[in-house]
Amino acid sequence: MSEDSIKKEVSGSKGRYLLIRDGHEAELTFSIASPTLVIADHTGVPEELRGTGAGRALFEALIANARADGFKIVPLCPFVNAERRKHPGAADLFAG
Structure with a gap:
């Protein structure tokens, strides 16, 4: 299996991380509340x-961008919130 390519798309204050695998799209959507x-x-x-790790790959892209770009994450999405609890090493990236 080849490594997934995840694309970040932003339009105004909305955006998404997009993963396409075998012709199927998975996404993690977000809203930009402020630069941070x-x-x-x-x-x-x-x-x-x-069950293929697509959701986890999207979560990891979000975490990598938060660390690189210096923003905090508000995990309204239940999946992101569940992954946050599984990754205590990323606790500093979450607001609240």
């Missing part, structure tokens, strides 16, 4: 990609 605060809104993974 991003709200993780929703993670959508189609049935065909469930």
